[in-house]
Amino acid sequence: MLSSRTNKRIGQAMHDYSMLSDGDQVLVAVSGGIDSLVLAWLLNHWQKKAPVKYGLRAVHIDMDVWNQEMNVPNPLSQVREQMRLTGLSVYIEKSLPLGVEERSCFTCSKLRRKQLFDLASRFKCNKIAFGHHKDDLLETLFINMFYSGNISTMVPVQELFSGRLSLIRPLAYIDKREVEEAAGRIGLTAVSNLCPLAGDTRREKVQKMLQDIYGQIPGAKASLFASMKNVREGYML
Numbered sequence: 343m344l345s346s347r348t349n350k351r352i353g354q355a356m357h358d359y360s361m362l363s364d365g366d367q368v369l370v371a372v373s374g375g376i377d378s379l380v381l382a383w384l385l386n387h388w389q390k391k392a393p394v395k396y397g398l399r400a401v402h403i404d405m406d407v408w409n410q411e412m413n414v415p416n417p418l419s420q421v422r423e424q425m426r427l428t429g430l431s432v433y434i435e436k437s438l439p440l441g442v443e444e445r446s447c448f449t450c451s452k453l454r455r456k457q458l459f460d461l462a463s464r465f466k467c468n469k470i471a472f473g474h475h476k477d478d479l480l481e482t483l484f485i486n487m488f489y490s491g492n493i494s495t496m497v498p499v500q501e502l503f504s505g506r507l508s509l510i511r512p513l514a515y516i517d518k519r520e521v522e523e524a525a526g527r528i529g530l531t532a533v534s535n536l537c538p539l540a541g542d543t544r545r546e547k548v549q550k551m552l553q554d555i556y557g558q559i560p561g562a563k564a565s566l567f568a569s570m571k572n573v574r575e576g577y578m579l
């Protein structure tokens with residue numbers, strides 16, 4: 343159901359970083375956004391044909407605190423419905439409590455990450471799959487340079503806790519447009535994100551800047567992406 347180009351690129355990323363091995367138990371982190379829905383469909387679909395045998399457990403952290411704050415109904419039934427289309431059942435757990443004074447994008451995502459680590463341990467999963475894609479990786483590279491003074495990004499595979507847990511990003515080689523195209527082919531629809539803090543302004547600024555560059559310099563996106571694999575350390579300060 344994926345285009346052969348998209349299929350090939352995802353396979354390449356999985357292969358380049360040895361993302362999956364026999365016996366892996368993968369916790370699939372599903373926000374309800376289009377990226378993680380496509381990810382869930384993909385991992386479920388590949389499980390049937392992959393040469394390695396792995397288990398899957400999809401989880402969604404219910405951020406009801408934000409729905410209440412925005413006075414909108416909880417979209418859980420939509421998350422369940424979309425997950426049904428991916429072929430995976432989803433375990434839903436309420437988000438950890440977030441004090442009023444702690445409400446920031448940073449704290450919220452830090453707590454969610456911690457909760458995902460706990461869920462992985464509880465479900466005996468050695469990997470957590472995230473829906474980040476190529477555009478996310480490129481934006482993070484620039485956010486880190488502009489705002490934190492370092493050159494780094496989210497990596498396709500990241501080992502934590504002395505290798506007891508790995509984060510994997512199978513969509514790392516495909517861009518947002520390809521994820522959306524895949525979603526269209528599969529018939530998935532994003533569940534809207536009603537977080538009142540949504541719209542990370544730093545990310546939005548960088549997104550706009552990058553779109554502008556891609557429009558002006560043909561091939562810039564491919565070059566920038568290639569640069570992340572081609573750091574000439576001898577020519578850095």
Ligand SMILES: Nc1ncnc2c1ncn2[C@@H]1O[C@H](COP(=O)(O)OP(=O)(O)OP(=O)(O)O)[C@@H](O)[C@H]1O
Pocket residue numbers: 370371372373374375376377378379401402403404405454471472473474535
């Ligand atoms: N509430 C959640 N429950 C489970 N996993 C989540 C949740 N929110 C985010 N994630 C995971 O973290 C990744 C990045 O989160 P981010 O907030 O950037 O995603 P999003 O843009 O809201 O949704 P998506 O990436 O699914 O389109 C998601 O792709 C997903 O794997």
